[in-house]
Each structure stands twice: as C-alpha cells, then as structure tokens.
Amino acid sequence: MILADVQELQAKLEKQAQAEEPDFELVLDLLNRLEALPVTKDILARTKVGKTVQKIKKFDAKNAVRAAKRVIKTWKALVTGASRLAAAPEAIASSTGGSPEASKAEQPTPSNASAAPSERASESSGQAAAAAVRPSTPDSWQELPPKRRTVRRKLSGALQKTGETGDNVYTVAEEIEQAMQELHDFETANSDYQQKFRMLFTNLGSNKALAQEVLRSELKAEELVRMSTNDMLSEEVRRERARVQEMNREAISLDWEQKNRAKIYKDLGIEGGVGQYPCPKCKSKNTSYYLKQTRSADEPMTVFCSCDDCRHRWRING
Numbered sequence: 001m002i003l004a005d006v007q008e009l010q011a012k013l014e015k016q017a018q019a020e021e022p023d024f025e026l027v028l029d030l031l032n033r034l035e036a037l038p039v040t041k042d043i044l045a046r047t048k049v050g051k052t053v054q055k056i057k058k059f060d061a062k063n064a065v066r067a068a069k070r071v072i073k074t075w076k077a078l079v080t081g082a083s084r085l086a087a088a089p090e091a092i093a094s095s096t097g098g099s100p101e102a103s104k105a106e107q108p109t110p111s112n113a114s115a116a117p118s119e120r121a122s123e124s125s126g127q128a129a130a131a132a133v134r135p136s137t138p139d140s141w142q143e144l145p146p147k148r149r150t151v152r153r154k155l156s157g158a159l160q161k162t163g164e165t166g167d168n169v170y171t172v173a174e175e176i177e178q179a180m181q182e183l184h185d186f187e188t189a190n191s192d193y194q195q196k197f198r199m200l201f202t203n204l205g206s207n208k209a210l211a212q213e214v215l216r217s218e219l220k221a222e223e224l225v226r227m228s229t230n231d232m233l234s235e236e237v238r239r240e241r242a243r244v245q246e247m248n249r250e251a252i253s254l255d256w257e258q259k260n261r262a263k264i265y266k267d268l269g270i271e272g273g274v275g276q277y278p279c280p281k282c283k284s285k286n287t288s289y290y291l292k293q294t295r296s297a298d299e300p301m302t303v304f305c306s307c308d309d310c311r312h313r314w315r316i317n318g
Contacts, residue, residue, distance in 0.1 A: 002206065003043050009034050010049045017055040024061040029195045031056065031067040033202050036229045038237040041079050050075060077244045138170055148186055151197050152177045158205040162212050172214055175221040176200065183225050196225060203232040210234070279307035280314060 013030045016022040031053070044050060056068035137156075141149050155173040180200070184192035204211045210232055213219040233241075278285050289305040303316040 002037055002039060003046070005037055005202070005206070006034065006039060006043055006047050006049055009037075010047055010052050013049075013056070014052050017052060022059065024059070024064050025191050025195075027056060027059070027061070027064045028067055029198055031064065031071055032195070032229065033198055035067075035071045035074060036199065036202050036232070037206065038234065038240075039075070039078070044075055044079065077248055078240075080244070080248065138174070141174075145186065148177060148181070151180070154201055155197075155204065158201050159211050159215060161205055162208055162215060164215055168215060172221070176214070176224060179221040179225045199229060199232075200225070203229070207232060207234045277303065277305045277316065279305075279310060279312055281312040282307060282310040284309040 009030050013027065013034075016027050016030070034049070034053070050072065053068050053071050057065050057072075059065055059068075137149075137153065141152055144152075152170075152173050155176055156169050159169045159173060180193060180196050184196055186193050204214070210219070214221070214224055277287055277289055279287055284307055286308045287305055288308060289303050291301040291303055293299075294302045300317070304313070305316065306313045
C-alpha cells in the first residue's frame with residue numbers, strides 16, 4: 001500500500017518536474033504527502049523517488065525548494081539509521097530478507113502475473129458483496145458542490161480501511177469535511193482546503209489508530225483538522241524517527257570526540273593521547289586502532305587502524 005502511494009505521488013511529481021510551467025502549489029502538496037508517508041529504506045531504493053525530489057530543488061519557488069530539501073534530509077536520516085543497523089549480521093539478514101535470488105523470486109513472473117479467471121471472478125464477487133454492505137451516500141450531500149462531495153466520499157473511503165462500513169463512517173466524514181470548510185473556506189481558500197484534504201486523506205488511510213480514534217469520537221473533527229502532519233504520525237513511525245534522530249546525535253557526538261581526542265587527552269593531562277600509528281595518507285597522528293586475531297593462534301594479531309581526521313583505514317599484519 002505504501003509502495004503504491006509513493007509511486008503514485010512520484011509519477012505526479014515527475015510530471016511537474018518536466019513541465020514548462022509547473023504548479024508550485026501542487027508540488028508543495030505532493031512533497032508534504034510524501035513526507036507524511038512511513039517510507040522505508042527498501043521503498044526508497046526500489047522507487048528511486050529521491051532522484052525525482054532532487055529535481056524540485058532546481059525550481060525557482062522557494063517554498064517548494066525548502067520542502068524538497070526537508071524531505072531529502074528526512075530520508076537521509078532514515079537511510080543512515082537503517083545502514084547503521086545493517087552493520088550487524090542479524091540486521092543484515094532481516095533487512096535483506098535473504099539472498100538476491102530470494103528477492104528475485106518475489107518478483108512477478110509471466111506465469112503468475114495475472115490471476116486465473118476463477119480467482120478474478122471470486123475477487124469481483126467479494127468486492128461486490130462488500131459494496132452491497134456499505135450504506136449509500138447520504139442524500140444531503142447531493143446539495144453540495146461536486147468537489148466537496150468528492151472530498152467527503154474519499155474521506156469515507158479512508159475511514160473504511162479500518163473495517164467499519166456503517167453509517168458512522170459517513171457521519172464522521174461529513175464532520176471532518178465541514179470542519180475543513182470552516183477552517184479553509186472552499187471558495188475563498190481553495191488551495192488551503194485541498195492541501196488540508198490531501199494531508200488528512202493520506203494520514204487517515206495509512207494510520208489505522210488515528211482513524212479509529214476519530215470514528216470513536218475520541219478525537220473531534222475540529223481538533224483533527226488543526227493537527228500537523230507530525231501530530232498525525234503513528235506511534236510506530238514516531239518511534240522510528242526518534243530512534244534515527246538519537247542515532248544521528250550519537251554519531252555526531254562520537255565524531256566530535258574522535259576528532260578532538262588529542263585535545264581532550266591534553267586537557268586531562270593524559271600522556272600518549274595521540275595514536276601510535278601515524279596515518280600513511282595524511283600523516284596525522286590523530287589515529288586509533290584495535291587488535292584482532294585473524295590468522296592461526298600462533299601468528300601475531302592484526303592491527304586495524306583508522307584516522308580520525310581523513311577517515312582512512314588500514315591494517316598492519318604483525
């Protein structure tokens with residue numbers, strides 16, 4: 001589901017990137033919707049959506065450029081965090097899901113790309129049965145402008161992803177759209193109205209817990225429409241982003257400590273703070289090392305060195 005959403009938004013964004021006169025408001029909205037999606041490192045690698053977003057940074061519109069830079073920065077933090085976790089063998093196995101052959105096996109082949117006629121017939125009958133259970137759209141909606149009716153209908157569809165198909169879905173969708181209308185009048189602030197709808201539609205469809213809170217009246221429509229994208233994130237996405245931010249802070253702290261190790265040792269009055277093995281590349285003595293037995297037990301240990309200034313790594317066989 002998330003992969004399909006990313007691909008759909010990417011296609012629209014690519015179209016705007018190629019246009020001679022792009023719709024900057026639409027571009028900004030598409031970037032906000034992309035940032036709100038709980039993407040993974042695998043999705044970013046498969047879709048290469050980062051290349052599309054990079055094209056937006058060449059636009060003249062400052063708001064679109066800032067949004068593109070913000071999205072890229074968020075994704076870089078996500079990829080950096082995932083790469084650090086992948087350093088452990090267990091993390092590598094779980095993130096890759098096995099060998100490259102196994103990944104290829106998951107791709108559809110001509111033999112299984114299309115379902116059998118009996119399966120398609122069964123699926124169609126199931127969809128028809130589900131549609132028969134859903135109540136019809138309220139008659140009062142017919143008096144609204146077509147675009148407002150469409151907004152309510154799509155919000156209803158997002159809420160129905162929770163599994164609820166009763167009249168309450170349409171009642172809540174109506175309350176949300178009405179709150180949107182009061183916040184951003186459809187006729188005088190159409191751009192803000194549309195942007196708010198897309199944000200709500202994306203988050204209600206992808207965050208089941210949020211949709212259920214609204215359906216149970218634990219979260220009022222008036223409060224929902226005033227929430228930011230970050231406020232609507234699921235707990236899982238919040239924890240993941242917090243974990244990535246913490247890892248980045250730790251990496252920055254460790255990087256600073258390594259670069260200033262000699263000064264720290266000097267301030268503490270500790271002798272021998274500089275590295276024992278100068279860097280062969282930049283000649284710096286701000287190096288660190290560790291020993292590891294890589295050969296048979298009767299052979300000397302191997303010294304693994306790294307330079308804290310130029311990041312060069314080398315080994316010394318004893």
